[in-house]
Amino acid sequence: MPSIVKPTAAHPSLVRNKLGLTIRDYEGSMSTLCAGCGHDSITAAIIRAFHESSTPPEMIAKMSGIGCSSKTPTYFVNGAHGFNSAHGRMPAIATGAIAANRSLTFIGVSGDGDSLSIGLGHLAHAIRRNPKMLYVIENNGVYGLTKGQFSASADIGSKPKKGDPNRMQPIDPMLLALTLGATFVARSFSGDKEQLVPILKAGLAHNGLAIVDVISPCVTFNDHEGSTKSYISSRKNITRVTEMDFVPPEQEIIAQISPQGKTAVTMHDGSVVYFTSLPEGYDPSNRLAAYSYLSEQQGKGEIPTGLFYVSTDQPELHELNATPDEALVNVPYSKLSPGAAALDKLMEGFR
Amino acid sequence: MHQTIRVNDFAVKLANVNGTGSASANGLLMTAIFRMGIPVCGKNLFPSNIQGLPTWYEIRVSGDGYQARALDYDLMVAMNSQTYARDIKEVRAGGYVLYDSSWPLDKSLSRNDVTFLGAPLAQMCNDAFGNPRERILMKNIAYAGTLCALLSIDMAVVDALLLEKYGMKQAMVDSNRKALMLGYEYAKEHLPCPLPFRLATMDANSDKVLIDGNTATALGCLYAGATFAAWYPITPATSVMDAFTKFSAKYRKDKETGRSNVCILQAEDELAAIGMVIGASWAGARSFTSTAGPGISLMNELLGLAYYAEIPAVVIDVQRVGPSTGMPTRTQQGDVLECAYASHGDTKHILLFPSNPNECFHFAAKSFDLAEKFQTPVMMVSDLDIGMNDWVTPRLKWDDSYQPDRGPVVTKEDLEGMAKYFRYSPQDENNVPARSLPGVHPKGAFFTRGSGHNKLGVYTEIPDEYQEVVDRLLLKHKSAAKFVPEPVIERREGAKFGIVSIGGCDSAVREGLDRLADRGIAADYMRVRGFPFDEPVERFLLEHDFCFIIEQNRDAQFKALLTLETPVPKEKMVSLLFYGGFPLSAKNVVDGVVTHLEGSK
Numbered sequence: 001m002p003s004i005v006k007p008t009a010a011h012p013s014l015v016r017n018k019l020g021l022t023i024r025d026y027e028g029s030m031s032t033l034c035a036g037c038g039h040d041s042i043t044a045a046i047i048r049a050f051h052e053s054s055t056p057p058e059m060i061a062k063m064s065g066i067g068c069s070s071k072t073p074t075y076f077v078n079g080a081h082g083f084n085s086a087h088g089r090m091p092a093i094a095t096g097a098i099a100a101n102r103s104l105t106f107i108g109v110s111g112d113g114d115s116l117s118i119g120l121g122h123l124a125h126a127i128r129r130n131p132k133m134l135y136v137i138e139n140n141g142v143y144g145l146t147k148g149q150f151s152a153s154a155d156i157g158s159k160p161k162k163g164d165p166n167r168m169q170p171i172d173p174m175l176l177a178l179t180l181g182a183t184f185v186a187r188s189f190s191g192d193k194e195q196l197v198p199i200l201k202a203g204l205a206h207n208g209l210a211i212v213d214v215i216s217p218c219v220t221f222n223d224h225e226g227s228t229k230s231y232i233s234s235r236k237n238i239t240r241v242t243e244m245d246f247v248p249p250e251q252e253i254i255a256q257i258s259p260q261g262k263t264a265v266t267m268h269d270g271s272v273v274y275f276t277s278l279p280e281g282y283d284p285s286n287r288l289a290a291y292s293y294l295s296e297q298q299g300k301g302e303i304p305t306g307l308f309y310v311s312t313d314q315p316e317l318h319e320l321n322a323t324p325d326e327a328l329v330n331v332p333y334s335k336l337s338p339g340a341a342a343l344d345k346l347m348e349g350f351r
Numbered sequence: 352m353h354q355t356i357r358v359n360d361f362a363v364k365l366a367n368v369n370g371t372g373s374a375s376a377n378g379l380l381m382t383a384i385f386r387m388g389i390p391v392c393g394k395n396l397f398p399s400n401i402q403g404l405p406t407w408y409e410i411r412v413s414g415d416g417y418q419a420r421a422l423d424y425d426l427m428v429a430m431n432s433q434t435y436a437r438d439i440k441e442v443r444a445g446g447y448v449l450y451d452s453s454w455p456l457d458k459s460l461s462r463n464d465v466t467f468l469g470a471p472l473a474q475m476c477n478d479a480f481g482n483p484r485e486r487i488l489m490k491n492i493a494y495a496g497t498l499c500a501l502l503s504i505d506m507a508v509v510d511a512l513l514l515e516k517y518g519m520k521q522a523m524v525d526s527n528r529k530a531l532m533l534g535y536e537y538a539k540e541h542l543p544c545p546l547p548f549r550l551a552t553m554d555a556n557s558d559k560v561l562i563d564g565n566t567a568t569a570l571g572c573l574y575a576g577a578t579f580a581a582w583y584p585i586t587p588a589t590s591v592m593d594a595f596t597k598f599s600a601k602y603r604k605d606k607e608t609g610r611s612n613v614c615i616l617q618a619e620d621e622l623a624a625i626g627m628v629i630g631a632s633w634a635g636a637r638s639f640t641s642t643a644g645p646g647i648s649l650m651n652e653l654l655g656l657a658y659y660a661e662i663p664a665v666v667i668d669v670q671r672v673g674p675s676t677g678m679p680t681r682t683q684q685g686d687v688l689e690c691a692y693a694s695h696g697d698t699k700h701i702l703l704f705p706s707n708p709n710e711c712f713h714f715a716a717k718s719f720d721l722a723e724k725f726q727t728p729v730m731m732v733s734d735l736d737i738g739m740n741d742w743v744t745p746r747l748k749w750d751d752s753y754q755p756d757r758g759p760v761v762t763k764e765d766l767e768g769m770a771k772y773f774r775y776s777p778q779d780e781n782n783v784p785a786r787s788l789p790g791v792h793p794k795g796a797f798f799t800r801g802s803g804h805n806k807l808g809v810y811t812e813i814p815d816e817y818q819e820v821v822d823r824l825l826l827k828h829k830s831a832a833k834f835v836p837e838p839v840i841e842r843r844e845g846a847k848f849g850i851v852s853i854g855g856c857d858s859a860v861r862e863g864l865d866r867l868a869d870r871g872i873a874a875d876y877m878r879v880r881g882f883p884f885d886e887p888v889e890r891f892l893l894e895h896d897f898c899f900i901i902e903q904n905r906d907a908q909f910k911a912l913l914t915l916e917t918p919v920p921k922e923k924m925v926s927l928l929f930y931g932g933f934p935l936s937a938k939n940v941v942d943g944v945v946t947h948l949e950g951s952k
Contacts, residue, residue, distance in 0.1 A: 058793040061634070074798055081789035082798040083633060085626075086656050092623035093653075096630025096638065097789075099614040100579050104634070104790050122626070125619040324610040328578040329635040329788070331612045333755055336576040338602040340749040343574070347746050350560035351386070 018054035026051045028075040038190035038216030039068060039138050043075045045193050046107065046136070049200035050077055061097060061104045065090035065119060068145055069111035069138035069216075088119025091126035091135075095317070098131040101327040102318055105204060106133035112153040113143050116171045120152070126209055127180040131317040134203040135211045137173050138190070140218040148221035172298065173213045178291045178309055183316075184210035185290065185309040190217070192305070199307055208316040215303060284310050359389050359414035361548035362421035363498070365428040366438045367491070370402025373430070376491035377408040378741070379512055380498060385561045385743060386508045388553040390416040392858075393741050394934055399586065399679045405434045414553065418707075418742065419859035420936040425548050426501070428494055430472075435460050447546060449497060451490075453477075468542050470497050475533045480526065489530035496534025503545040505552065506535070560746050564737035565641075567708035567747060568667055569594035571715025572639050573602065576755050577665070579638040581616045581627035583646060586679040587735040588669040591641035592617075621646035625653045625664065632663045633799065635788040637719050637755065639665035644673045644686045647693060647730075654728050655694025656801040658824070661775070661784070663722035663729075663758075667715065670734040672932045681932030682735035684854060687908035690730045691882060697821060699828045701729045702882040703835060706857035707737060709744040710880075714836065720756040725831050726783055734855045734903075736934040759785035766792035774799070774808035775820060781830035782823050828883055835881025838888050843868065846875040849891060849898035850944070851924075853879050853909050856901050856935050863940030872944070874899075879909075884916055892919040899944060901927045903935060 014022035026047045031040050050060065057079030064070035066087035073082045081104075085093045094108050115123045115137050126135070141158065143149040148160060152171040159165045177185045184206040188196040196214065203210030283289055290309040297304045324331070338346075367373035374395070381393040392411045398404040411421045423443040429435055429450045435457070439448055444464040450456055452469025461467070472493045473486070480486045499506055509531065517523035538544050568591050572580070582592045596615055603612045614631075618624035624640045631638040642650065647668055657664045672678035673685045690702055701721055703714040714731050722729040759779050766772055766787065774797045778784045787795030797808060805816035806823070843864070852860045857878055864876055877891045877898075892898055892913065900910040907926040914921045927943040929935050 056793075058796060059790050061789050062798075063630075079793045079796045081787075081796050083630075084798065084800040084802065085629075086653055086801055089622060089626045089653060092618065092626030093630035093633070095616065095623075096579060096581060096627030096632075097634040098630075099616065099627070100631035100634035100636035100638070101790060121619050122623055125623065129616070318614075321614050321616070322610050323614050324605070324608065324612060327790075328612065328614060331578060333576045335612055336578065336603070337574055337749070337751075337753070340751045342602065343570070343747060343749045346570075347560050350562045351556075 017051055019056060021051065021054075021057070023047060023051045025057060025079065026077050028073070028078050031075045032071065033068060034144075034220045036219040037068070038140065038214075038218070039072050040075070041190040041193070042136065042138055042196070042214050042216055043072050045190075045196040045200055046109075047076045048193070048197045049204060052197070053201055053204050055105050055204070059104055061101075061106050063090050063094040063097065063106060063108040063133070065110050065114040066145075067111040067114050067143070068140075068218075069109055069136075070114060072138070073107075073109055088114050088117070088122060090114065091119060091122040094133055095126055095129055095131050098133060098317060099321070099323070099328065101329045102132070102323070103327045103330075106131070107204070108133050108135045110135065110137050112137060112139045112141060112151040112173075116152040116173060116176075120171070124176075124180055127177060127182045127211070129317050129320065130183055130208040130314060132207055133209055134200060134206070135209055136200070136203075137211065137213045138216045139173065139213050140216050141170075142218050142221045144218055144221055172294075173211065174294055174308060175291065177211045178287055178294070181314075182211050182309070183208040183311045183314050184307075186211070186307040187213040187215070187303070187305045189215045189305055195305060202307060202310075206310065207312065208314060215305075284308060287311075355547065357548040358551045359412050359553065361425040362409065362411045362423060363426045363428060363502075364424045364438070364441065365408045365410070365494075366431045366434050367406050367408070368431050368433070369398055369400055369404050369406035371491065372488040373406070373408070373491045376495040377410070379492075379509065379516075380495055380504065381410055381741060382512055382561060383499075383504050383508045384410070384412060384550060385556055385559075386512070387505050387550060388556045389550060390414060390418070390553075390555050390743055392418045392420075392743065394420055394736070395740055396933060397680050405431050412550065414555075416555065417858065417862045417937070419862050420934050422936045422938050426546065428498065430490075430494060439465070449494065449501070451494075468501070470494070470534065470537050470542065472497070472534060475537065476530060479529060479533060485526065489526060492527050492530035493534035496531035496536075497538040497542070498534075499531070500535045500538035500544045501542060501546050501549075503549040503551070556743060558746050559743050561741050561743055562708045562747070563590070563739055563741050564705065564708040564711040564733055565590040565669065565739060566594040567712040567744070568641070568715045568731070568733065568738070569598055570747060571712040572665070572667075572719075573598045574712075574749055574753075575637060575716040575719040577637045577639050577719065578613050579615075579628070579631035579636040580613070580640065581618045581624040581631075581638070582640050582642065583618050583621045583624050585621075585643045585646050587671050587682075587739045588641040588643045588646070588667065590739065591667055591669065595641075621649035622653065625650040625657075625666070628664050628666075629653055629657050629662050632657075632722075633789075637665075637723070638663075639667060639719070641667040641669065643669050643671045643679075644689065645676070647686055647689055651689075651694045654700065655696060655698050657728045658694065658698045658700065659696075660799050660801050661726040661786075661824075662799070663719075663726055665715075665718045665722050666728060666730045667718075668730050668732050669738040670732065672930075678932050680735070682855065682903065682934055683930055683932060684732075684734060684856075684903040684909065685905075685930070686732060687853070687902070687904065687912060688906075690732055691912055693728075693730075697825075699825070699883070701725060701727060701828070701831050701835060703729065703731045704854040704880050704882075705731065705733055705737065706854050706878065706880075707744050708742050709747060710836075711737065712747045714880075716753075717836070721831065721834060724756050724758040724783065724834065725781065725827060726758060726786060727827070732854065736855045740934075759783055761785045761787045761791075761795060763792045766794040769794060772797070773806070775804070775823075776806040778823065778827075782827040783830075832881075832883040832885040835883065835885070837885065838880055838891065839876075839878040840887065840891060841876045843873040843875060846873045847896065849875045849877060849895040850901060850940075851877045851879065851892070851898050851913075852901040856903060859935035859937050860901055860940055862937035863944070866937055866941045867944060870945075872948070874944070882912065882916070884913070888913075889917045889919060892917060892923060895923070897923050897925055899927050899947070900924050901929075901935075901940060901943070903929050905930045
C-alpha cells in the first residue's frame with residue numbers, strides 16, 4: 001500500500017517536545033506490513049522514543065537491511081535520512097556512516113534473519129567496534145517476505161506451515177551479545193510499549209552499540225504452537241492463511257508486563273508467552289551475572305525482558321580510532337591534503 | 352673468448368630462499384643502481400609463503416630506459432641449492448653463474464657455455480659472524496658486495512644507503528659494511544671484475560623516484576582527501592592500506608590532540624569493507640577500499656547496491672592470478688570483466704587502468720572525483736606487478752590548486768529555496784542527479800534503497816518507472832567516457848596494424864614495438880586507460896585493418912569488453928594472451944606478433 005498517504009494535520013492538543021515538535025513530526029509513511037504485525041508496534045514505540053528524546057529529525061539516520069523489519073524505517077521519521085541497504089549488511093554500512101558523521105543519531109533496524117543468519121558476522125564485528133547506534137532486532141523467528149521459513153532464532157520444536165519441526169538450537173541474540181562483549185543488551189516485547197519506549201530511549205542515549213532484541217509476533221507465518229515468538233491463529237484464520245495468499249486482519253497485540261515477577265501474556269488468539277521482568281537486586285553492570293540469569297530463565301522456557309547489561313566505560317568506535325570530535329564529513333579539504341611541498345619532500349625518501 | 356663490453360644493458364636474476372633476508376640485499380642493489388642515475392627495473396617473483404620456498408628477484412638494467420622483464424639473464428646469482436638445476440638452465444649462453452662455493456657444485460649442473468664464479472659466502476660469514484641468524488642474513492649482504500665488484504656498483508652509494516637505512520644503529524651499519532666488504536674483496540681478488548657487462552654512472556633519474564604502485568596509490572587516496580577507508584587483508588593489495596595507514600599517521604594526525612582526520616577500519620571481510628565504504632560515502636565522506644580479485648567477488652553484491660542507489664565508492668583492485676585462490680603472489684589481468692560488470696542485474700562500472708606507479712597516484716586521486724561526479728563505484732584496476740614491485744617512475748607531483756569535484760550535491764541553502772527535493776530528479780548534463788547528505792536540512796531527507804524506485808526515489812514495481820531510472824543510469828555511465836583518462840596513442844610511420852593493451856602490459860609492449868621496428872615491422876600503439884570507452888578507442892580499432900589485443904588473462908577479457916562495448920567487428924581484433932603469472936616481457940610480445948604474422952601469410 002505504498003500509495004496511501006497519511007494525513008499531515010496535527011491536533012493542537014498534541015504534546016510538543018523540546019524542539020516544539022509533535023509526535024506527528026516523527027511519523028513516517030503508511031506501513032505496508034500485515035495488519036497486526038508486531039513490527040508496527042515497535043515502529044510506534046520508536047516514534048515515541050525519538051519524539052520524547054527531542055532528536056532533530058534531520059539529524060537522525062535510519063539504517064536497515066532487508067526483510068519485513070528492514071522495511072519499517074520508512075514508517076517513522078519522514079524527516080530523517082534512511083538507508084534500506086542489503087540483506088545482513090546493515091551493521092557494516094552503518095559502521096561506515098557512523099565513522100563518517102558522528103554528529104548524527106543512528107538507529108539500525110534489523111530482523112532475526114538479517115542479523116542472526118546472513119548478517120551474523122557483521123553484527124558480531126559491529127559489537128566489537130562498538131559504534132554509537134541503537135540496534136533494534138525485530139525478532140519473530142521467521143522469514144516473512146519469503147513466506148515462512150525458519151530463522152536462526154526459531155525455537156526447538158517450532159513447526160513450519162509445511163514440513164518438520166525445527167530441531168536445531170536457536171541463536172539467542174542476547175546471549176550472543178553478552179558473549180561478544182556488547183555494551184548495551186536489552187530485550188522487550190513489541191506489545192509492551194511501556195517497557196519498550198524507555199529501553200529505546202536509553203539505547204539512543206547509550207554511547208556505543210545498544211542492542212535491543214524485540215520479540216515481535218508474525219501474524220501471518222509464525223502461528224504454530226510451541227513457538228515463543230508467535231501466537232496461534234484461530235482455526236478459521238489458519239485455514240485462510242495456508243490455503244491462499246490472504247492475510248487475515250489481526251489486532252495489534254497489546255500486553256502489559258508487571259514490573260515484578262513472571263507475567264503470562266495471553267495473546268488474543270489464546271497462546272501464551274511468559275515474560276519476566278528483572279528481579280530486584282539485579283546488577284546490570286555484571287556481564288557474567290546477566291549471562292547466568294538469562295540462561296537460567298530461558299532454560300525454564302521463559303523469555304525475560306528488560307535491560308540486562310550496560311557498560312558505559314568501554315570505548316566506542318571513534319574513541320577506538322582516535323578520530324576528532326568534529327564529524328569527518330565536516331573536515332575541510334584544506335586540512336586533508338598535505339600539500340605539494342610535503343609531497344616533494346616525501347619523494348626525496350624514494351630516491 | 353672475446354666478449355664485447357656492454358654498459359648499462361644487462362639482466363641479473365637472483366635465486367634465493369624466501370624468508371632469509373634476501374629482499375633487503377636485492378633492494379639495496381636495485382636502489383644503488385637507481386642512485387647511480389641508471390634506468391633499472393626490479394621484479395620480485397615470490398611464492399605465497401613465509402619462509403623456506405624458492406624466490407627470485409630480477410634486476411634489469413637498461414640505459415635505454417626499458418622497464419619490462421628481460422628473459423635473457425646475463426648473470427644468475429644462484430643462492431638456492433633447491434633450484435640450482437633450473438636456475439643454471441636459464442642463463443643465456445655466454446653468461447655467468449655466481450654460486451656459493453662453500454659447498455662444491457654438483458658437476459652434473461655444469462654448462463660449457465656458461466662461466467661459473469664461486470665465492471665461499473657462507474663460509475666467510477660463518478667465520479666473521481657469531482650469531483646464527485646474522486650469519487644467514489649477512490650472507491645476502493655478502494653476495495651484494497660481490498655483485499658490487501662484478502658489476503661496478505659505486506661503493507660510496509651503497510655505503511650511503513646503509514647509513515640511511517640503519518642510521519643510529521651503529522652495530523647494524525658495522526655488520527652490514529663488514530659483510531659487504533667480505534663479498535666485495537673476495538670478488539676483487541678472485542673473480543674477473545668487472546664482468547663484460549657492467550654499470551657506468553648516468554644522469555637519467557634526476558626527475559625520477561623508485562616507488563611501488565601500491566604506495567603511490569595510497570598517496571593518491573591521501574591527496575584526494577579520503578577520510579574513510581575499510582579493507583580486509585589480501586595479497587597483493589595489503590600494502591595499499593599499510594601505506595595509507597602510515598601516511599595518515601604522518602599527515603592526518605593533529606599533534607596536539609593526537610586525533611586523526613581519517614578513520615581506517617580493518618573489516619571482517621570484503622563484504623563489510625565495501626559496505627562500510629558505501630555507508631561512509633553515503634554520509635558524505637570520501638571513502639575507499641583496496642582489494643584483489645577474491646575480494647571483488649565478495650563485493651559484487653554491494654557494488655550493485657552502490658550502482659543502483661547511486662552512491663560513490665572507490666575500489667582499488669590489485670589483480671592477482673585467479674580463479675579461486677589462484678596464485679596470490681603472481682600477476683594477471685583476470686578481473687577486467689568481473690570489475691566492468693560486477694553484481695547481478697544490469698550493472699556497469701567505471702574502470703581506470705594505470706600502468707605504472709605515477710599513474711596509480713594520479714588515477715587513484717581521480718577515482719574519487721569520478722566516483723562523486725557520477726555517484727557510482729569507480730574501480731582502479733592495478734595489478735601485482737605494478738602494485739608490489741619498485742618502479743623507476745617520474746617523481747609524484749601534486750597541484751595545490753586541486754579542489755575535490757564532489758559532483759552535484761544540494762547544500763543547505765539550495766534546500767531552503769526548494770519546494771521539494773527529489774533524490775533522482777532533476778539531473779545534470781551528465782545524467783547525474785544531485786545528492787543530499789544526511790544532517791544538512793530536513794528538506795533533504797531521503798530514503799535510499801536498493802529496491803526498485805522511480806525517478807523521484809519512491810519504491811516502484813511499475814515497468815515504465817523502473818526502466819526510466821535504469822535507462823538514465825546507462826546514459827550516466829556513457830557520459831563518464833569523456834571523463835576517464837583518454838587512451839595513449841602512438842603512431843609509427845608505415846604502420847600496417849595496431850597493437851592495443853591495458854595496464855601492466857605497457858612497458859613490455861612499448862619495448863616490443865621497438866624490437867618489431869628493428870625487424871622492419873611498424874605498428875601503431877594504443878593503451879586504453881579507462882572504461883567506458885570513448886570515441887578515440889573505437890576510432891583507433893576501426894581505422895586499422897586489424898589490431899593485436901595484448902592482455903594477461905586466458906579468456907581475452909579486455910578484447911571481450913571491446914567487442915561488447917564498441918561496434919568494432921571482433922574479426923579485426925587478434926588476441927595475444929599471457930597468463931602464466933609472471934610480468935610480461937617484450938620477447939613475449941615480439942614472438943606473439945611475429946608468429947601470428949607469419950602464420951597468416
